[in-house]
Amino acid sequence: MWYSKHRFPLTREFAHVTSRLFPRARGAYSLFSVFITGFIASAMLASAGCATTPEVKTPPRPAYLPPDDIQGPLLAIAKAEDRRAPLTKALLAYGTHESPKVRARLARCLGRLQDSGALPLLATLAADPDDDVRREAIFALGQLPPRPSDPARVPPQQVLLARFGVETSSDIRPLIMVGLGKVGDERSWDAISQAMSSASSAERGEAALALGLQVYNGLASPPGTELNTKLIDLLKDSSSEVRWKAAYALHQAPAPPALRDQALSTLKAAVRDPRVEVRMFAARALGDLDGGIPAAPIEVALSDEDWRVRVNALRAVRNVSPDDAIHLIEQGLEDPHALVRIQALEACGAVQSPRARALLDPWLHGERGADDERAAAIKSYAALAGDAAIPELMGAVADESLILRLAGAQALGALETDASCRALVDLALEEVDPRMMAALADALTPCPRETTRKAVRILLARGDAPVVTLAARMIARDPASDALIPLVGAYERLNGRGEWEAREAVIQAFSALHLRDENVHAILEKALVASDPRVGRAARDALRAIYAEDGEVIAQAPVLFPSSYFETLLYRRAEIATNRGTIILELYPEDAPLTVLNFQRLAEEGFYNGLTFHRVVPNYVVQGGCPRGDGWGGPGYTIRCEINPRRYQRGSIGMALSGKDTGGSQFFITHSPAPQLDGHYTLFGRVIEGMEVVDKLRQGDIIKKLKVLETGAPVSPSRQASTKELNE
Numbered sequence: 001m002w003y004s005k006h007r008f009p010l011t012r013e014f015a016h017v018t019s020r021l022f023p024r025a026r027g028a029y030s031l032f033s034v035f036i037t038g039f040i041a042s043a044m045l046a047s048a049g050c051a052t053t054p055e056v057k058t059p060p061r062p063a064y065l066p067p068d069d070i071q072g073p074l075l076a077i078a079k080a081e082d083r084r085a086p087l088t089k090a091l092l093a094y095g096t097h098e099s100p101k102v103r104a105r106l107a108r109c110l111g112r113l114q115d116s117g118a119l120p121l122l123a124t125l126a127a128d129p130d131d132d133v134r135r136e137a138i139f140a141l142g143q144l145p146p147r148p149s150d151p152a153r154v155p156p157q158q159v160l161l162a163r164f165g166v167e168t169s170s171d172i173r174p175l176i177m178v179g180l181g182k183v184g185d186e187r188s189w190d191a192i193s194q195a196m197s198s199a200s201s202a203e204r205g206e207a208a209l210a211l212g213l214q215v216y217n218g219l220a221s222p223p224g225t226e227l228n229t230k231l232i233d234l235l236k237d238s239s240s241e242v243r244w245k246a247a248y249a250l251h252q253a254p255a256p257p258a259l260r261d262q263a264l265s266t267l268k269a270a271v272r273d274p275r276v277e278v279r280m281f282a283a284r285a286l287g288d289l290d291g292g293i294p295a296a297p298i299e300v301a302l303s304d305e306d307w308r309v310r311v312n313a314l315r316a317v318r319n320v321s322p323d324d325a326i327h328l329i330e331q332g333l334e335d336p337h338a339l340v341r342i343q344a345l346e347a348c349g350a351v352q353s354p355r356a357r358a359l360l361d362p363w364l365h366g367e368r369g370a371d372d373e374r375a376a377a378i379k380s381y382a383a384l385a386g387d388a389a390i391p392e393l394m395g396a397v398a399d400e401s402l403i404l405r406l407a408g409a410q411a412l413g414a415l416e417t418d419a420s421c422r423a424l425v426d427l428a429l430e431e432v433d434p435r436m437m438a439a440l441a442d443a444l445t446p447c448p449r450e451t452t453r454k455a456v457r458i459l460l461a462r463g464d465a466p467v468v469t470l471a472a473r474m475i476a477r478d479p480a481s482d483a484l485i486p487l488v489g490a491y492e493r494l495n496g497r498g499e500w501e502a503r504e505a506v507i508q509a510f511s512a513l514h515l516r517d518e519n520v521h522a523i524l525e526k527a528l529v530a531s532d533p534r535v536g537r538a539a540r541d542a543l544r545a546i547y548a549e550d551g552e553v554i555a556q557a558p559v560l561f562p563s564s565y566f567e568t569l570l571y572r573r574a575e576i577a578t579n580r581g582t583i584i585l586e587l588y589p590e591d592a593p594l595t596v597l598n599f600q601r602l603a604e605e606g607f608y609n610g611l612t613f614h615r616v617v618p619n620y621v622v623q624g625g626c627p628r629g630d631g632w633g634g635p636g637y638t639i640r641c642e643i644n645p646r647r648y649q650r651g652s653i654g655m656a657l658s659g660k661d662t663g664g665s666q667f668f669i670t671h672s673p674a675p676q677l678d679g680h681y682t683l684f685g686r687v688i689e690g691m692e693v694v695d696k697l698r699q700g701d702i703i704k705k706l707k708v709l710e711t712g713a714p715v716s717p718s719r720q721a722s723t724k725e726l727n728e
Contacts, residue, residue: 112640116145116150123159138178155183157185165191171202205246208231211223213252216676247282247285255290257291267297283313293316310343314340349381360377371401397427403700410439421444428459440459449478497636498638503532507535508542511542525539608665612626619672627665650672
């Protein structure tokens with residue numbers, strides 16, 4: 001298993017554990033000397049005829065150990081969660097355990113497993129007499145599929161609505177709104193409307209967010225006049241927390257034309273709000289109003305003292321007249337903050353005006369700006385010039401800077417014209433850098449099969465896992481029988497760690513081709529027992545589709561529990577030294593122990609040292625930890641998601657994913673609250689010092705050194721079990 005190669009030798013683990021059980025000991029050898037010294041002293045006293053026996057004091061129980069009577073249940077639940085095991089009677093039986101800690105831990109587990117079969121038990125736990133159990137059950141209900149595949153099953157929304165009708169806790173009622181934002185639809189609007197009028201500011205704020213997130217998640221259509229009127233009114237709420245959440249909701253669910261003037265008037269006032277989050281999301285919402293807006297409120301936001309408000313103001317310039325937009329963009333291009341300038345360059349691409357094209361010239365000609373600014377200019381130029389930009393884009397692809405090369409490929413792909421597709425094919429046939437091959441394969445995705453056929457087969461033969469993944473997905477979307485042999489060859493060449501995504505994509509392409517072949521059958525049979533269950537499930541589905549066979553998935557997710565599991569809960573600080581300064585993180589081992597452990601192990605190996613922040617989205621996230629530098633890299637394995645109820649705020653640290661349970665080494669830090677990420681990405685820490693450094697980070701900036709610190713701070717016992725049991 002992947003963790004067997006990491007650095008936790010027995011003597012070190014023994015020293016760590018014993019130094020906490022015996023605070024005066026300083027390691028395995030000092031503990032040994034304590035025992036030897038005691039033994040010798042006892043022997044000397046006995047030989048001297050001493051009649052008394054030295055008193056032996058029982059060492060105090062470590063704070064992080066759970067009570068003996070719940071260690072076993074907590075261990076069983078944690079193992080089932082980590083292995084993504086199917087629901088069993090034995091697991092579900094913990095729902096009636098006498099300890100509320102066990103029942104709460106089971107609810108968290110069921111939310112992470114996301115199996116609709118757990119809904120009846122979660123409905124019971126949502127009515128538990130213990131507040132913590134109800135909190136966890138309500139959170140878990142919001143993690144289940146919104147629409148169960150079995151129509152006979154009750155959707156989680158129905159359980160949440162029933163609970164909202166009877167729940168009396170002012171702390172828990174807002175959490176029901178949080179759940180409805182993830183699994184609710186129009187049928188929940190009566191409850192949301194009621195919550196918007198609640199005396200509780202927490203309930204009002206979460207109701208506003210729920211409405212916006214339902215639209216964002218595609219669960220509900222934009223609300224009508226009544227709800228939007230309440231949403232607009234909440235922008236004037238006495239609570240600033242309610243106001244920013246209402247502004248965010250109006251960005252995701254814009255006011256209908258009938259309320260446009262009312263919304264505009266309220267948003268114009270909101271861009272002057274004392275709280276930055278209100279101003280920030282109000283500026284963004286102005287850009288989403290129907291029918292265009294005057295430039296005045298955007299000018300106010302563009303003069304804000306906080307760079308994040310200025311970024312959102314520039315995102316809204318598409319909603320003003322072209323002349324006004326140019327004026328605002330010119331102001332943004334002179335901003336002292338680099339991310340504001342980048343957003344201004346991106347805004348040029350949305351303004352169809354010769355003046356917008358002229359504004360890009362200094363960056364296109366290399367006269368101004370670093371690579372990340374020039375990359376933004378290249379993409380905007382392509383959006384404005386169309387095929388006429390192809391020579392410029394081909395020049396970018398040939399640049400020495402990886403940032404510019406990737407931007408050129410992405411801009412060519414965004415054109416989606418015959419000329420751009422032919423240019424991408426020519427580039428793909430000659431490219432040798434795996435990072436660029438992946439970018440070109442991704443850019444080729446919307447191109448027609450007759451144009452990309454040769455390039456796709458060449459890319460399959462290159463052997464790079466991300467490239468194979470993208471090429472196989474293109475074949476799956478538009479199957480052709482002559483792709484079978486190249487696919488088989490590509491699969492057989494995959495022999496490295498961490499290539500599950502490529503294997504899964506090739507198998508799904510086999511299924512789409514629906515051709516019977518003995519080599520394919522052999523691959524599918526073998527994949528049933530692969531080391532990754534996702535590959536096994538893809539093989540099972542392909543066997544059913546092609547051969548009408550029901551194969552049993554033997555593949556099991558590797559168990560990630562380390563022998564030093566207790567010690568993971570003591571890692572509570574991390575330090576990231578960058579070329580722009582140092583960032584200090586507080587970690588959350590109680591909520592995401594295995595994610596924190598993985599982070600610590602990679603840091604101790606020096607894995608992160610010298611890597612870059614390869615992705616920076618102004619006023620959203622900075623992302624790093626990719627060893628390739630293009631977003632496709634990882635440590636060679638994946639870890640399970642540990643979704644928890646924590647919310648993404650400014651400075652939150654999350655694990656980057658390409659799907660459920662696909663985390664590895666890439667992490668991101670948020671510039672601002674991001675409610676759309678809640679419950680979807682493992683949140684495992686936050687910035688406590690150096691947020692001003694995070695704000696300065698740009699694409700290509702370097703992680704000079706990352707280290708995780710062991711603080712020994714007390715932690716909750718409800719997430720742990722004994723080291724001995726964890727390794728049985």
